Each structure stands twice: as C-alpha cells, then as structure tokens.
Amino acid sequence: MASRSIRYLTLSQLCFFIFVILCISLMPDFLFSRDEGGISNFGVHRATILPFTLAFLGSSLLILKAARFIPSSSKLYNRLRYGLYILACLILSVLASTYPYKLNKTLDNLHILIGLMLFYYEMGFAIWLTLVVKRKRVNFLLLIIQSLGFFMGLLTLINVIHLLFVAQVITSLGFGLLIIYSVGQLMQSNDSKH
Numbered sequence: 001m002a003s004r005s006i007r008y009l010t011l012s013q014l015c016f017f018i019f020v021i022l023c024i025s026l027m028p029d030f031l032f033s034r035d036e037g038g039i040s041n042f043g044v045h046r047a048t049i050l051p052f053t054l055a056f057l058g059s060s061l062l063i064l065k066a067a068r069f070i071p072s073s074s075k076l077y078n079r080l081r082y083g084l085y086i087l088a089c090l091i092l093s094v095l096a097s098t099y100p101y102k103l104n105k106t107l108d109n110l111h112i113l114i115g116l117m118l119f120y121y122e123m124g125f126a127i128w129l130t131l132v133v134k135r136k137r138v139n140f141l142l143l144i145i146q147s148l149g150f151f152m153g154l155l156t157l158i159n160v161i162h163l164l165f166v167a168q169v170i171t172s173l174g175f176g177l178l179i180i181y182s183v184g185q186l187m188q189s190n191d192s193k194h
Contacts, residue, residue, distance in 0.1 A: 005069035006184045012062035013176035019055030020169075023048040031165060038164040040111065043098035056095035063088040066183075076133065080183065083125055090118040116157075122175045123150050129182040138181055146174030 023042040024031060030041060042048040043056075067084035071077050093114045101111035126146050130139040149170030156164045 003187070005066045006180065006187055008062045008066035008069065009180050009183055012059045012066065013180060015058035015062060016055045016172065016176070019051040019058065022051040023055070026051070038115070039168050040094070040098045040101065040115070043095070044102050049099075052098070053095065056091055056098075060088040060091040060095070063091070070183075076186075080133070080186070083128070086121065087125065090114070090121055094118050119150065119153060119171065122146070122171065126175050126178050129178060134182045134185045136181075136185060139178060142174050142178035142181065144174075146171050146178060149174060 020039060020042070023039075026047045027042065027045060039052075042052040063084050067081045067088070070081040070084070072081070094111075097107070097111040097114045100107045102108065123146065126143050130143045149167045149172070152161065152163050152167035153171060155161045156167055
C-alpha cells in the first residue's frame with residue numbers, strides 16, 4: 001500500500017512537469033516576453049490549454065489517488081492524507097479559476113487569491129513535512145529550494161522583481177520533490193515496523 005502512495009505522488013509530479021514542459025515547447029515566446037506571467041497564462045491560450053489542463057487535472061487526481069493509499073493507523077497518517085486531499089482540491093481550484101480569469105478584474109482577483117492560497121498552503125505543508133514528519137537533511141535542502149521560489153513569488157507580488165513563472169517552477173519543483181521524499185521516508189519507516 002505504501003509504495004502505491006509514493007508511486008502516485010511521483011506520477012502526480014511527473015504529470016505536472018511533463019505537461020508544463022509541453023506548454024513551454026508549444027509557446028516558448030511566452031517565457032521571454034516582457035510581461036511574462038505565471039503558469040496560468042498557458043491555460044488561456046488555444047495552443048496550450050489542453051496540456052495545461054492535463055498538468056493540473058492529472059496532478060490533482062493522482063494526488064487524490066495517493067491519499068487513498070495512506071494508512072489510517074495513526075493521527076500523523078490521517079493528517080497527511082487530509083493534507084493531500086486539501087492540496088488536490090486547491091490545485092483543482094486553481095485550474096477552474098484559470099479559464100475565466102482574463103474576463104474581468106473580479107475573476108482575476110479570485111484566481112490570484114486561490115493561487116496565493118495554494119502557494120501558502122504548499123509552504124505550510126512543506127514546513128510540516130520537514131519539521132514534524134521527517135527531519136532529514138534532504139528535506140531541509142528541498143525546503144530551502146522551495147522557499148527560494150516562494151520568496152521570489154512574494155517579491156514578484158509586491159513588484160520588486162517580475163519572475164512569477166520562474167518562482168512558480170522553483171516552488172513547485174522543491175515542493176514536489178519534498179513531498180515525494182518525505183512521504184517515501186514516512187511510508188518506509190511504517191513498512192519496517194510491520
């Protein structure tokens with residue numbers, strides 16, 4: 001059961017990054033334009049809407065699948081499972097709010113709010129995974145990588161720099177690796193007890 005959870009978490013991250021890379025290959029000019037925005041901009045262009053949708057939808061569904069295989073044998077596992085459910089719901093919310101966000105300022109603000117909720121949630125989840133679930137050097141290194149992207153995102157938000165896409169990719173990469181590694185370590189320690 002534990003290996004299934006890790007496998008689905010790994011597949012969720014591969015799904016996300018493979019389809020984002022496909023978006024980049026279909027619209028490489030987007031990354032080098034003066035108004036480079038976030039990953040969500042791929043969700044409003046005909047050429048990239050399908051891979052963008054598959055990145056977010058596939059990732060969230062695979063996270064939900066991974067959560068199903070987390071045992072319910074302790075409070076820690078229950079919190080992890082519910083944490084994964086919330087993560088998947090936030091990813092789906094970002095996806096749903098992407099399509100209409102260019103229609104008006106209210107929908108744009110709603111999309112930004114949901115994106116910020118995901119951004120902050122992932123940071124809090126990563127800190128919990130690092131400090132409560134598994135205190136390993138690798139976790140701290142991955143948390144630092146995620147934090148670098150997080151602070152780049154905050155600096156973009158307050159208009160100090162404009163590197164939203166880069167910030168999102170660094171944050172997602174650090175978080176994705178951290179969640180796979182942490183859950184893997186937790187599940188292995190559970191397997192060794194049985």
